[in-house]
Amino acid sequence: MKPEESNGKGEEVDNPAPVTGDVIGDTAYSERFVLKILLKLANKDTLKDEIQEKSFEDDLCTLWDMTAERDVVLFLLKHDVLSLFNFALPDIESPRFIEIIIGIVGNMCCQKEAVATLLKMDSFLTSLLEYMKSDDSLILIQVLRLVSSSLFIASEDDLLIWLTLFKSVDYSNALYFMLKNSSHKELLVTALENFNTVTSYCNIEKFRLQFFTHFVTPEAMESLSTAFTEVTTSHKDACEKEELERIFDITLQLTLNLVGFDKSPEIYEGSKQDAVKIITNVLCYYENKLVDQKEIDTDVVDIIDSTNTVVHILKLSEICDPDKYCSPSYNMWKTLKSITKSNKNGCSFEEDDIDDLEDFVIKMKCPLSTLICNYLAKCSENNLLKVLDEIGSDYEEIFSLVTDEEIRDNVSKRAANYTTRLKDNVDS
Template identity: 30%
Template sequence: MKIFLVPQASMNPSLPDSMIKDIDKMKGDAIGDTLYSERWVLKTLMKLSKEYSNYCNPDDYHLETSLEEDLSVLWDMTIEPAVAEFLMENNVVELITDVITVSCSPRMNEIMVGILGNLACQEQVRQKIGENEDLIKIIINQLTSSDSPTLIQVMRLINTCIWNLSDKNSKQSNSSDPDKEENESCWISTLKTEKELLQQITCFILASSRNEELLKSTLSLIDSLFNVTDSKDDFFCKTFSTETFVQALVEAVKEMTKGAEDGNKSMYNKEMLKHGLAHWISLLHRLTSHNIGVCALGM
């Protein structure tokens, strides 16, 4: 929601003085041109910083209701660029890093990664994440979670950060920004280092998950990985060119299309199926682009 102030002289009748004062007061505490309160956001961040250590015990990790509600509202707010900028000014990435490093609460981690995913829609945030190898490793390690909502947000976050990246070697001849190039290579080099973890987890999800949104998110992430390196390298495509991955793709498409012929899918699920199948077809096409993939397909 935004405030649009009209000069008092142009209004008929003019605004009462009390209303003008109220608007000025709201605007004074507002973040940018939104009606979101700076004070409320800072209060929520302080509350999080004080209480997140309470969720380090794997036997007692249920998120307290009021904290969950406040963090959920904050998550929704972060789609606003002005809010994202304000949070960055208040070191929210560092706080989120501290939280997800120690938290045993799936809901806490889902919200934290979700907030980071919204923030990563802003280029300056993606750059900040790309400069932090430790944070990248922490994000990738969240793929070991057994919580589907958290995994969906992790897939989304990684996808947001890498979808438009190219390998350092493919950018070298065209890039005029060495720092940006280095940031991109940090993501790619870390993902390459964690290739076995990526392959193991994504194959397991595709082969066994019954969560259609998670299946679609996983296919989307792998599709981005296949396109993150140049055709000379094709690192991730070759890494995933295994019979295990192909079989996982088969199981995933079976699950996604279940009930489609009977018309038992909602409009939302039909759209999800459409996007999921688009990624699925793209992956199969990429596998046929080199001999290792062709062999994995049994062609």
């Protein structure tokens, strides 16, 4: 994982040209250049003076860039660089240099040999994870990237080591604190990605209990919702479309994972509004994309399915008004219905293959119908009446597309009291 900037000022730093016989593996990088940096790090008598020199910072940033190359990482491991960092880091107080060194280690952790070495260095790895409690956003970003890179290539045995370490340094609380309290866009995005990586790799059957014990806490949902809202609202204009939709996707997936335990409804009883905020934000975005922008996005099918699960587990229909997720769902449903009609006279949606478009409509209408009926099954009597008035003559088709028998029974019983009203709406 290469750093986004090489010297802290957005300036590229040239790598000194190696002489003949002075190259690292198949790269064009100089062995002598790297060894010169390592010697400076090893000399504690002069290290504090070196840190004051801009040229030393530039050289370390160049090394940071170089560690994107596998041969450079293997060369550094050959010269026991992790032990050298462990030796030098306690004497370094500069946040910038701490960021660079952790960034170098994070880049190295894209290679399995580096991770294997690091996992044998308990005290050093623990000291790196302790930087999760730093108040420097750039240091935190590099710690998060280091952990994510390591988990990408972790074996099951490695995962147990990581989960034990997470518990020992109170990793989840540190992660949730930064999600809840930071306004730094890159840090929040990196933290959300890290949380998603931890969940994806550690929340597996073999370690489900360890994951649940450490990560599934009341603070998790609130922190997730706060960070999600900060990124998608305060920093929305700074996000590329692809990045923004990635945040929507992983946040909803994280919500789904957090509520997927037997005790989750109890744990998140006081966090239902946080889950509602996430769902509303996501659905309103995709409602706008489909209804107003006329864009087809096949990923929305999975998003609606995930939303249905979260709504059902946390019983969110009981605590929110229709505009939170029922009305956006119905607006999308109506648009899908209009696509079917407009295909006969020319469709306004940008889709070359009419068959693919019709397939999308079919796949979307069923989960949307379930989501609407999920709401009807548990909402207040007043809101039930509002929604039945809103959907009117579409009720029968929506109801017919729901396959969940429990939802069908509940909705059928509740709607039976309003059949006359529905009939009047159809007649009018």
